[in-house]
Amino acid sequence: MVAKEMTERQMEYLEKAREAAVAFAERLGHAPKSYVETFGCQMNARDSEKLRGILLSAGFTDTEEESEADLVLYNTCTVRDNADQHVYGRLGRLGGNRKNHPERIVGLCGCLMQEPHAVEKIKKSYPFVNLVFGTHNLYAFPELLFRALTEPKRVFAIETKTTVLPESLPVARKHGFKSGVNIMYGCDNFCTYCIVPYVRGREVSREPEDILAEIEHLAADGVKEIMLLGQNVNSYGKGLALPATFAGLLRRVCRVEGIERVRFMTSHPKDLSDDLIIAMAEEEKLCPHLHLPVQSGSDRLLKKMNRHYDRAHYLGLVEKIRAAVPAISLTTDIIVGFPGETEEDFGDTLSLIREVGFDSAFTFIYSKRTGTPAAGYPDQVPDEVAHARFDRLLEAVKAGAEERCGRFAGQEMDILVEEENRQQGYVTGRTPHNIVVHLPGSKEDIGQIVRARLTDPRGFYYFAERVMNSKCTVDSKSIAFCHSEEQRDEESRQL
Ligand code: 5AD
Ligand code: SF4
Numbered sequence: 001m002v003a004k005e006m007t008e009r010q011m012e013y014l015e016k017a018r019e020a021a022v023a024f025a026e027r028l029g030h031a032p033k034s035y036v037e038t039f040g041c042q043m044n045a046r047d048s049e050k051l052r053g054i055l056l057s058a059g060f061t062d063t064e065e066e067s068e069a070d071l072v073l074y075n076t077c078t079v080r081d082n083a084d085q086h087v088y089g090r091l092g093r094l095g096g097n098r099k100n101h102p103e104r105i106v107g108l109c110g111c112l113m114q115e116p117h118a119v120e121k122i123k124k125s126y127p128f129v130n131l132v133f134g135t136h137n138l139y140a141f142p143e144l145l146f147r148a149l150t151e152p153k154r155v156f157a158i159e160t161k162t163t164v165l166p167e168s169l170p171v172a173r174k175h176g177f178k179s180g181v182n183i184m185y186g187c188d189n190f191c192t193y194c195i196v197p198y199v200r201g202r203e204v205s206r207e208p209e210d211i212l213a214e215i216e217h218l219a220a221d222g223v224k225e226i227m228l229l230g231q232n233v234n235s236y237g238k239g240l241a242l243p244a245t246f247a248g249l250l251r252r253v254c255r256v257e258g259i260e261r262v263r264f265m266t267s268h269p270k271d272l273s274d275d276l277i278i279a280m281a282e283e284e285k286l287c288p289h290l291h292l293p294v295q296s297g298s299d300r301l302l303k304k305m306n307r308h309y310d311r312a313h314y315l316g317l318v319e320k321i322r323a324a325v326p327a328i329s330l331t332t333d334i335i336v337g338f339p340g341e342t343e344e345d346f347g348d349t350l351s352l353i354r355e356v357g358f359d360s361a362f363t364f365i366y367s368k369r370t371g372t373p374a375a376g377y378p379d380q381v382p383d384e385v386a387h388a389r390f391d392r393l394l395e396a397v398k399a400g401a402e403e404r405c406g407r408f409a410g411q412e413m414d415i416l417v418e419e420e421n422r423q424q425g426y427v428t429g430r431t432p433h434n435i436v437v438h439l440p441g442s443k444e445d446i447g448q449i450v451r452a453r454l455t456d457p458r459g460f461y462y463f464a465e466r467v468m469n470s471k472c473t474v475d476s477k478s479i480a481f482c483h484s485e486e487q488r489d490e491e492s493r494q495l
Contacts (some may be wrong), residue, residue: 006139006140006164007139007164007167007168007169009143010139010140010141010142010143010169011142013140013142013143013145013146014054014057014058014142014170016142016146017054017058017059017142017145017146017149018057018058018059020058020145020146020149020150021058021059021060021149022059023149023150024070024103024149025059027103028070028103031059031060031061032059032060032061032070032071033060033061033062033063033068033069033070033071034052034055034060034061034062034063034069034070034071034072034073035062035063035064035065035066035069035071035072035073036048036051036052036055036062036073036075037066037072037073037074037075037090038075039074039075039076039077039083039086039087039110040075040076040077040079040083040110040111041077041079042180042227042229042265043180043182043200043229043230043231044075044076044077044110044111045174045180046180046181046182046229047075047109047110047135047138047166048075049171049172049173049174049179049180050138050141050166050169050170050171051073051075051109051138051141052171052172053169053170053171053172054141054142054145054169054170055071055073055145055172056170056172057170058142058145062172066094067097069104070101070103070104070105071104071105071106071107072094072104072105072106072107073106073107073108073109073131074087074090074091074107074108074109074110075109075110076108076109076110076111076112076113077110077111077112078111078112078114078115078118078195078199078369079111079194079195079196079367079369080364080367080369081367081368081369082367083112084112084118087108087112088121091106091108091126091129094106094128095126095128098128104128105130105131105148105149106128106129106130106131107129107130107131107132107133107148108122108129108131108132108133109132109133109134109135109137109138110134110135111135111195111196111199111200112199113132113133113134113135113158114134114135114136114158114160114198114199114200115195115198115199115371117370119132119156119158123154123156127154129154130148130154130155131144131145131147131148131154131155132154132155132156132157132158133155133156133157133158134157134158134159134199135185135199135200135201136158136159136160136161136162136163136201137157137158137159138166139164139165139166139167139169140157140164141166141169142169144157160201161201161202162185162186162201162202162204165185165204165206167206167210173223175418175447176221176222176223176447177222177223177224177225177416177418177446177447178223178224178225178226178227178261178416178418179218179223179225179226179227180226180227180228180229181211181214181215181218181226181227181228181229182206182229182230183205183206183211183228183229183230183233183236183246183249184203184204184205184206184230184231184232184233184235184236185200185201185203185204185206185230186200186201186202186203186204186231187200187203187231187232188202188203188232188235188238189231189232189268189306189308190306190373191295191305191306191307192304192305192306192372192373192374192377193305193335193338193366193367193369193372193374194369194372195369195371195372196231198371198372200231203231203232203235203238203239204239205236205237205238205239205240205244207240208240208244208248208249208252211228211249211253212252212253212256215253215256215259216256218259219256219257219258219259220258222447223258223259224258224259224260224261224416224447224449225259225260225261225262225263225416226253226259226261226262226263227263227264227265228249228250228253228262228263228264228265229264229265230264230265230266231266232266232267232268232271233246233264233265233266233267234246234267234268234271234272234273234276235268235271236249237249245273245275246264246273246276247273247275247276247278247279248275250262250264250276250279250283250286251279251283254283254284254285254286259285260285260416260449261285261287261416261432262283262285262286262287263287263289263434265291266291266293267290267291267292267293268293269292269293269294269307269309269313269314269317270307270308270309270313272292272317274320277320277321277324277325278324280321280324280325280328280477281324281325281477287432287433287434288325288327288328288329288432288433288476288477289328289329289330289331289359289432289433289434290321290328290329290330290331291331291332291333292314292317292318292330292331292332293332293333293334294314294332294333294334294352294356295307295333295334295335296334296335296338296341296345296348296349297311297345297348297349297350297351297352297353298311298341298344298345298346298348298349299311299348300340300345301338301340301341301345304338304339304340304374304377305335305338305374306373311348311352314352314356315352315355315356318330318356325477326477327433327476327477328433328477329359329404329433329434329435330356330357330358330359331358331359331360331361331362331434332356332358332361332362333361333362333363333364334349334353334361334362334363334364334393334397335364335365335366336349336363336364336365336366336386336389336390336393337365337366337381337385337386337389337390338366338374338381339366339374339377339378339379339380339381340377340379340381341366341381341389346389346392346393349393350392350393350396353393353396353397353400354396354400357400357403357404358397358400358401358404359401359404359405359433359435360397360401360460361397361401363390363393363394363397365386365387365390366381366386368380401459401460402459402460405435405457405459405460405461405462406457408431408433408435408454408457408462409454409455409456409457409462410453410454410455411453411454412451412452412453412454412467412470413431413432413437413451413452413453413454413464413476414431414432414449414450414451414476415429415430415431415437415439415449415450415451415452415464416429416430416447416448416449417429417439417441417445417446417447417448417449417450418430418446419446420442420443420446421438423438425440425441425442426438426439426440426441427439427440427441427442427443427445427446429445429450431454431476432476433476435460435461435462436460436461436462437452437454437461437462437463437464438461438462438463438464439452439463439464439465439466440465440466441466450466451466451467451468451470452464452465452466452467453465453466453467
């Protein structure tokens with residue numbers, strides 16, 4: 001069945017789910033409430049917006065209180081073992097409370113549900129879970145919801161590969177002013193530690209026209225900032241009928257009127273092209289932030305991880321990107337305790353951190369994932385060694401990040417305000433470099449881009465004061481940062 005027919009069929013199921021939700025409301029004696037919780041990455045967060053969109057369209061109301069929900073749905077992650085354990089822990093609590101909610105629908109979806117051993121465990125040990133579906137079945141959620149509402153038996157739907165992309169389904173965005181947009185699904189890289197290629201399947205790129213139509217629609221709906229999402233966005237375009245590259249797509253996205261900031265995640269160092277670096281320098285709307293996971297500073301480990309680059313290649317990329325976009329903010333992912341990691345390998349990671357000067361890093365202790373090659377490597381690192389290295393890693397990352405973050409002190413920046421701050425009279429937003437800034441403001445500022453001077457660096461974030469009628473025109477990608485008028489006058493006096 002072709003994708004378009006499948007989507008139409010799902011819209012019909014959505015109508016049927018609406019009728020079934022009315023009957024559900026009658027059984028409950030009140031309008032049904034749904035609670036969706038996301039575990040894991042931004043891809044899952046975006047999937048959850050689609051799940052919520054469908055639930056709202058079917059007549060559910062959203063609740064933030066799990067205890068009062070008539071439908072609880074966990075969108076799971078399995079990238080590390082603690083993500084799995086978190087879900088099982090939460091299920092245990094839900095099971096304990098189930099007598100208070102005899103009619104409640106409990107659903108599980110996402111990456112963990114692509115693991116056969118997890119599905120077996122749910123079947124056997126969690127009988128109150130009545131809806132389970134995998135990452136490749138998201139497009140069919142209206143149908144699965146209808147079945148969960150009408151069938152007495154448990155519904156399990158797990159496909160092993162992507163056959164239909166979840167296009168044209170309703171979406172309930174978390175934020176009005178910013179949105180993630182999937183440009184591709186899956187991963188073909190098979191890093192030896194990583195479960196993602198097994199649970200998310202092979203890489204499939206969306207058609208550029210579908211992506212652009214979605215972004216135009218979002219812009220018309222008030223969205224200012226777009227985050228293009230994929231496991232390896234740099235290889236976007238593989239397998240499409242007409243050739244397309246990620247750099248080309250980015251340039252087209254930057255042309256969409258109303259969109260003011262464009263971000264993307266995640267880049268793989270082996271596929272980062274010169275064209276992309278040039279686009280980052282030239283396109284004003286492309287934010288000066290690059291998340292470029294390095295994973296390790298040791299060539300020996302990078303090889304064992306199947307990363308297809310070495311330390312010198314990574315450092316070469318950093319040099320190129322800094323030459324093109326001097327003020328770029330660079331962030332990364334790092335794993336410690338990968339099988340066979342010696343003190344010398346770890347030393348290479350620490351020295352790479354110092355050499356690059358990351359603005360921030362996500363740090364992880366290696367977690368053994370059944371089915372991946374690294375799980376079978378004989379030389380697993382003892383827990384206590386990995387934990388001790390993790391603490392040292394964190395110190396190194398923190399020290400470097402504090403130093404880097406401080407470099408913007410005194411500069412004027414555009415801040416996209418995201419939320420009210422707990423401190424009354426303050427709001428919180430982000431610079432184009434993705435640095436968090438607290439500044440005076442009120443809830444009317446949410447979703448607005450306001451000019452502020454970063455007066456007070458606090459390690460990883462800033463306090464700022466608002467700037468009215470700024471005359472500053474220097475862009476955020478240049479190292480010649482824009483100073484306030486008084487500062488410029490002062491500097492010119494000194495010269
Ligand atoms: N153990 C620890 N960290 C992992 N990551 C992926 N798989 C594992 C694993 N088995 C980390 C990588 C990746 C990030 C999303 O999660 O650093 O870039
Ligand atoms: Fe996992 Fe590597 Fe794919 Fe990233 S690129 S999702 S780390 S296999």
